[in-house]
Amino acid sequence: MQIIQPHYHAIARTAQDYERMAMSGVVAVAEPAFWAGFDRKYPETFIDYFRQISEFEPTRAAQYGIRHFCWVAVNPKESEDPILTREVLRQMPEFFEKPTVLGVGETGLHKSTKNECDSLEAHVDLAMKHGQLVLIHTPHLADKAHGTRRVLEVLAGMNVDRQRIWIDHVEEQTIRPCLDAGYWVGMTLYPITKCSPKRAVDLLELYGTERMLVNSSADWGPSDPFTLQECVLEYRRRGHSLQEAVEVFHNNPCRFLGQNPKFDIPQIRIDTVAPGSTKPVCS
Amino acid sequence: MLTPPQVAEAYFLESRHMLLEIAAYLDRYDAAVARGNHSNGNGNAKASNAATAEKKLDVIRRALAITSEAQPTKQRTLTLLELFAAPETKAPNP
Numbered sequence: 001m002q003i004i005q006p007h008y009h010a011i012a013r014t015a016q017d018y019e020r021m022a023m024s025g026v027v028a029v030a031e032p033a034f035w036a037g038f039d040r041k042y043p044e045t046f047i048d049y050f051r052q053i054s055e056f057e058p059t060r061a062a063q064y065g066i067r068h069f070c071w072v073a074v075n076p077k078e079s080e081d082p083i084l085t086r087e088v089l090r091q092m093p094e095f096f097e098k099p100t101v102l103g104v105g106e107t108g109l110h111k112s113t114k115n116e117c118d119s120l121e122a123h124v125d126l127a128m129k130h131g132q133l134v135l136i137h138t139p140h141l142a143d144k145a146h147g148t149r150r151v152l153e154v155l156a157g158m159n160v161d162r163q164r165i166w167i168d169h170v171e172e173q174t175i176r177p178c179l180d181a182g183y184w185v186g187m188t189l190y191p192i193t194k195c196s197p198k199r200a201v202d203l204l205e206l207y208g209t210e211r212m213l214v215n216s217s218a219d220w221g222p223s224d225p226f227t228l229q230e231c232v233l234e235y236r237r238r239g240h241s242l243q244e245a246v247e248v249f250h251n252n253p254c255r256f257l258g259q260n261p262k263f264d265i266p267q268i269r270i271d272t273v274a275p276g277s278t279k280p281v282c283s
Numbered sequence: 284m285l286t287p288p289q290v291a292e293a294y295f296l297e298s299r300h301m302l303l304e305i306a307a308y309l310d311r312y313d314a315a316v317a318r319g320n321h322s323n324g325n326g327n328a329k330a331s332n333a334a335t336a337e338k339k340l341d342v343i344r345r346a347l348a349i350t351s352e353a354q355p356t357k358q359r360t361l362t363l364l365e366l367f368a369a370p371e372t373k374a375p376n377p
Contacts, residue, residue: 141296192300199307206314 001245002268004253005029005228007106007135007168007186007215010057017218017225018064024229027250028067028265030257031057032106032135034076041085044073045261054098069263071105071135072096079107079119089122096130102260103127105135106168107164109147112139114267120154124165128158134165135186138174140193153182164259166213171195175203179211184256189227197231201238207277208213209248213256243270305347312340342366 005021015263021029031053033046040046053070061068079085091250095101120136127134139147147206151167153201162182170178170185171194178185186265187200195203200214218225228249246268257263271280285293349355349362 196300196304196307198304198311202311202314254324272342 001025001232001242001247002027003228003232003249005215005225006213006253006257007032007188007217008035008225009217009219010061011052011223013218015060015063018061021225022064022066024226026066026228028069028263029061030069030071030102030253032071032108032137033073033075035077036066037220037224039078039081041084043084043091046088047091047150050092050095054095054101058100067265069100069102069257071103071133071165072101073104073107073123073135074119075106076108076110076116076119076137076139080113080115082115082118085115085119085122086182091116091210092126093130096132102257102263103133103135103164105133105166106137107134108137108168109139110137111143111266112147112150117150117154120151120239121158124155124158124160125128128160132164133257134160135166136167138169140169142199142283144169145173149238152177155183156181166256167212168215169217170203172199172203175207179207180250184211184213188215188216189231190223191227192222197227200231201234204235204248205238209244209252209255211252212248214249215235232282246270256259265267305343309340309343311337338371 002023005026005028008031010018010029011033012034033049033053036049040049049072050072054072057070058068072092074085074088079162092104096103104123104127107120109120124134124136126132136151138144138151148167148170155162155165163184166184166186167178168186169188171187175185175187187195187203189195189197189200194217204212204214214228214231216225216228217223232245232249235248237241254263254265254267258265273279274281322365346366349366350359352359355362
């Protein structure tokens with residue numbers, strides 16, 4: 001089955017991960033800008049990082065037949081520094097012109113401070129002015145419910161196109177308000193600290209599949225890109241059809257990311273072919 | 284050997300994760316019951332399957348109660364293994 005990994009920190013992963021992802025059906029990944037594990041001091045460091053994910057990383061993925069797209073942003077942890085954030089934001093529009101940059105992300109909140117909220121607002125504002133998609137990170141663990149509420153409050157005060165905004169890392173306590181407000185949501189599968197494949201399938205069964213994305217994130221910390229395939233297996237094991245799985249794990253990323261015409265991967269429809277025929281049994 | 288604070292810290296997130304999985308399992312069961320699709324088959328088979336399922340869930344609920352005891356008289360793991368091995372709760376051998 002062909003699947004799309006819509007949130008994947010490729011530069012933190014090995015070539016073997018690309019190879020194994022390709023062998024397990026991944027046809028495209030989208031890499032949001034991320035925290036490096038330490039706070040970067042210089043705007044230039046971000047610019048080089050954006051060059052890495054928009055110029056070099058697509059060539060590495062292409063060796064395994066995987067399309068690589070990316071997002072640019074100052075991530076929430078580093079946006080505590082307003083001078084740095086302002087300077088990086090000033091230079092971001094030149095990356096919107098790159099052929100594989102899909103939008104602004106991951107912006108969002110970590111500790112939900114005033115500087116973080118200001119940065120989120122500035123990122124979303126920049127994205128809307130330039131017609132870009134937005135990917136929003138919500139905080140981890142105990143900070144998640146409060147941080148997600150703050151994200152929704154910040155967005156509610158802005159003139160945004162909600163269909164073009166994806167609020168990521170939702171869990172049971174945060175998914176409903178995000179969906180009710182009209183945004184796309186993402187469930188991020190981590191071995192321990194975020195959603196699990198089984199819980200993600202529970203949420204798909206509870207809330208339906210519309211405006212739902214599933215991803216592994218997979219960064220330099222304890223994480224696993226193949227939790228996404230685990231989720232596909234769990235979804236199928238519960239009796240959902242191949243087409244239903246394709247809708248969630250391939251076509252939904254196409255629907256959201258395809259709002260940016262640079263993401264040109266078409267949706268898939270599975271047809272059954274009668275024996276001895278090349279024509280579908282039904283369409 | 285780890286100190287008590289080290290144990291609490293080292294295994295907190297892992298324990299949180301496992302508890303969420305158990306909570307999700309129980310929620311999943313309740314949702315399936317609410318949907319009413321116990322299993323295929325005739326009325327008697329359905330009733331029997333439902334009773335078996337409820338018995339399994341009851342074992343899990345008892346296990347959770349044992350797990351949450353603050354001052355157990357013996358190791359919680361030992362009590363749980365005895366519970367899971369008891370004839371009325373034993374899972375079939377694969």
